[in-house]
Amino acid sequence: MILPTTLCFAAAAALINFWLGIRCGKIRQSEKISVGDGGNDTLIRRMRAQANFAEQTPLTVILVGLVELAGKGGQWLAPAAAVFVIGRIAHCLGMEGNFNAGRPIGMLTAMLFQLVLIVVGVLTVFGKM
Secondary structure, three states: OOOHHHHHHHHHHHHHHHHHHHHHHHHHHHHOOOOOOOOOHHHHHHHHHHHHHHHHHHHHHHHHHHHHHOOOOOOOHHHHHHHHHHHHHHHHHHHOOOOOOHHHHHHHHHHHHHHHHHHHHHHHHOOOO
8 A cells, every 4th residue: 555645655754854964974074074063053953954954844744644543634735745844844944043933833743732632543543633
């Protein structure tokens, strides 16, 4: 069974993670920092943005897949996953200080989407949805 929403969501997440790694790599190369952060504030922020992405995204992708597999995704799941992705990009930009509203936007979109997925999952398990 193909889960198109989950597949697109996971692909978008992988692309963002790749982009975040490239951003760290550019600073590492220009500042000649092989291991660690070298005390470079920009690298610290970019590494933290990538780590936060890696912390928030995997379980969200799994929950999206399970909700879709359970047939509870309907018309809302793909747009909601897209908002999560946009929020994660905003969070990354906010971590660097270029877009101050980005961090709270990213945090809020992630937490709300995860909460919705949790509620849908629990309601589905108990046959209430």
